[in-house]
Ligand SMILES: Nc1nc2c(c(=O)[nH]1)N[C@H]1C(S)=C(S)[C@@H](COP(=O)(O)O)O[C@H]1N2
């Protein structure tokens with residue numbers, strides 16, 4: 056059929072004449088119905104806990120089920136922002152799906168309602184699969200689905216009333232032509248069929264739907280923030296005075312170059328990596344840690360007992376195995392906690408155990424060598440404090456593990472509630488199930504912080520500075536080279552502990568103008584040099600030397 060033929064057969068409707076414009080109200084009806092669903096459910100979820108929100112549950116399920124290369128990519132490429140990227144991707148996919156349901160509703164309302172309800176059931180399954188949730192947590196999704204379905208029904212109905220059913224002529228056309236011709240369509244006889252009335256009705260409903268969706272999400276989120284503040288204030292987790300204080304940090308621990316991150320990373324600047332879309336809300340009153348498995352005596356302690364034990368303070372640098380060369384998934388804090396070895400000693404692991412599987416309230420797990428946790432010379436902590444404050448919610452409030460010398464994925468369980476003493480050949484953990492190494496010792500690494508990549512700097516006294524770490528082993532030397540020149544040893548800041556990173560600086564005199572590069576490498580206290588060969592983080596951390604380019608003016 057030619058274009059002209061079709062046009063003559065299918066008279067162009069009036070009103071929003073373009074086919075796409077005529078579809079727009081239906082697309083909008085679908086998108087708004089979905090937004091009302093998720094917004095209302097998200098608001099109601101405040102009464103039940105963050106993981107009862109279908110949005111959060113779906114996101115968590117997507118994270119859990121996505122292939123590990125995608126998770127690795129998201130963490131390497133977006134670092135601490137990877138969740139925002141997930142939300143945006145989910146929003147785009149969700150909006151397209153919802154718009155399609157809206158279009159379907161134009162021709163087949165019942166089918167569209169059925170598909171919408173099916174999506175609701177899928178979300179309900181996602182909610183019920185979360186380890187933190189129970190049957191009662193289905194309430195937000197059920198209520199949300201109900202108002203969502205109602206929104207779809209009303210809005211789609213109004214859109215059809217305004218623009219007509221597909222295949223039929225536009226009701227607007229009848230009224231413009233001659234209402235008397237078809238008494239059934241006469242607006243004087245049936246105001247509900249009046250297209251102007253339907254248009255107003257559609258626009259009114261659409262505005263109400265938008266307000267409801269946006270309002271409930273905004274209100275829900277603010278209640279959430281308030282709730283958390285109140286929770287933290289009410290909990291009043293007062294940290295006791297440490298029985299063992301961390302060494303004072305000498306001024307010489309910093310090289311004093313602007314642009315190098317401070318020796319102690321402030322809590323709100325500390326990198327954050329975890330699979331938890333909604334930060335678990337776990338009050339100190341409900342928190343307990345259960346030590347079980349291959350032990351002679353099962354031990355459970357609560358927060359009051361933990362705070363009564365002698366607590367130790369240690370400076371420990373924490374880093375993520377996914378950190379790319381030169382990346383910022385590393386931070387250094389003063390942690391306050393009780394040695395895990397003491398708690399394990401109470402439980403008395405049996406002789407053939409070689410691993411501790413720690414589990415968080417949201418079901419995440421890490422496998423840590425038992426010998427690392429029982430090591431007398433290592434400050435492996437069940438931590439409650441970070442830089443003089445209770446742990447921030449994002450960093451594991453009210454309790455987490457911190458183990459010097461191991462990457463976070465095999466040791467640093469946040470919101471920890473369980474230590475299962477077991478064997479490497481019997482159990483696996485979240486990331487080791489996804490192809491990462493079973494053992495995760497931190498590799499010696501170094502980074503250039505100054506100058507910034509592609510900076511323009513003066514050449515007479517070119518200052519290069521940065522950070523290096525080889526946690527629990529210690530950094531022995533750091534060397535830099537300009538372009539392809541000789542390696543030169545840098546000035547290292549004072550070592551506070553082998554468990555912390557070290558700042559370094561170097562000055563190059565009279566660097567000629569133009570483009571240059573600088574490369575860094577470190578060697579640990581056991582004489583092991585940083586691996587020069589470039590490799591991706593999986594399975595045991597990225598390797599390669601950090602090199603940046605800059606120009607001298
Ligand atoms: N419950 C829980 N704990 C977790 C994780 C997680 O996904 N869930 N991620 C681990 C990883 S991979 C790292 S690198 C550290 C990061 O700790 P931070 O977010 O406090 O910097 O936490 C670890 N603890």
Ligand SMILES: [Mo]
Nearest residue numbers: 375376463464
């Ligand atoms: Mo990590």
